[in-house]
Amino acid sequence: MLAAAVIPILASCSSGSDQSSGSGGSSTPAAPAAAKHGPMFPECGGISDQTMAQLTQVTGLVNTAKTSVGCQWLLGGGILGPHFSFNWYRGSPIGRERKTEELSRTSVEDVNIEGHGGFIALNEDPQLGPSLCEIGIQFDDDFIEWSISFAEKPYPDACGVAKELARQTIVNSK
Secondary structure (H helix, E strand, O other), rough: OHHHHHHHHHHHHHHHHHOOOOOOOOOOOOOEEEEEEEEOOOOOHOOOOHHHHHHHHOEEEEEEEEEEEEEEEEEEEOOOOOOEEEEEEOOHHHHHHHHHHHOOOOOEEEEEEOEEEEEEEEEEOOOOOOOEEEEEEEEEEEEEEEEEEEOOOOOOOOOHHHHHHHHHHHHHHO
């Protein structure tokens, strides 16, 4: 039954093959516009392990993932406990990330750090309170994102940490 439905569609697609080539129309699709990239960011957004420990007030953080586009710090290198990460998305739309945050976080607002716009998303945990904050900052067709997630009290303001990390990353960009 599916084949019977597809055959007329395929036939209609090929019916234009007997038209003359002098019709002036082009059959080649337009090339997509090239992405306009923002600045280059140093490894881990230029944030050292010492800076992460100082801002998060968590001792024993281990940078468990270090790539050219992201880093992750975990307590003792384990998956239980606080999570902190930096990601750099080249040629990726920030709007899609913001939409995901809007569907899964307590609140999402516009933010401007060092003259660059983006979003800041906060999530409230029933036991911990506002323990997770993510900030995404746009640079042309790229964006960076810091994710700050605490697992137990006491901890500093998660969004305050995220804003300061974003600010330092922007200042470290080239």
